[in-house]
Amino acid sequence: xxxxxxxFQAVIVMLSLVWMLPAMAAELIxxxxxxxVWCERWDEEIGGxxxxxxxGRVAPLRRVDITDGWPEDLAGVxxxxxxxxxxxxxxxxxxxxxxxxxxxxxxxxxLSAMLEKLPEKIN
Numbered sequence: 001x002x003x004x005x006x007x008f009q010a011v012i013v014m015l016s017l018v019w020m021l022p023a024m025a026a027e028l029i030x031x032x033x034x035x036x037v038w039c040e041r042w043d044e045e046i047g048g049x050x051x052x053x054x055x056g057r058v059a060p061l062r063r064v065d066i067t068d069g070w071p072e073d074l075a076g077v078x079x080x081x082x083x084x085x086x087x088x089x090x091x092x093x094x095x096x097x098x099x100x101x102x103x104x105x106x107x108x109x110x111l112s113a114m115l116e117k118l119p120e121k122i123n
């Protein structure tokens with residue numbers, strides 16, 4: 001096969017695109033339910049800022065309402081009944097879990113400690 005072959009060039013382009021993709025994907029699952037006052041407090045104190053932070057870039061927030069059932073793609077993650085609970089997941093595998101909302105002054109350091117447990121390629 002020649003280097004000028006369209007097939008060869010297409011393979012090179014596809015490999016380049018795959019190489020640029022992140023090796024792993026992390027997300028922070030927020031388990032919540034309607035009427036949860038601590039969920040509302042988290043929204044007021046953290047929710048607006050979270051997606052703008054480095055933590056939000058590393059582990060984007062995904063909300064899961066437990067009254068809607070447990071998502072199929074989280075089958076490998078233990079279900080939770082306490083809200084809010086924050087579950088750090090990487091490629092569908094639970095890395096760490098924070099039950100409850102301890103307030104904004106404690107949330108960020110606890111989240112940082114959770115994120116430190118992520119595999120190197122995500123950080």
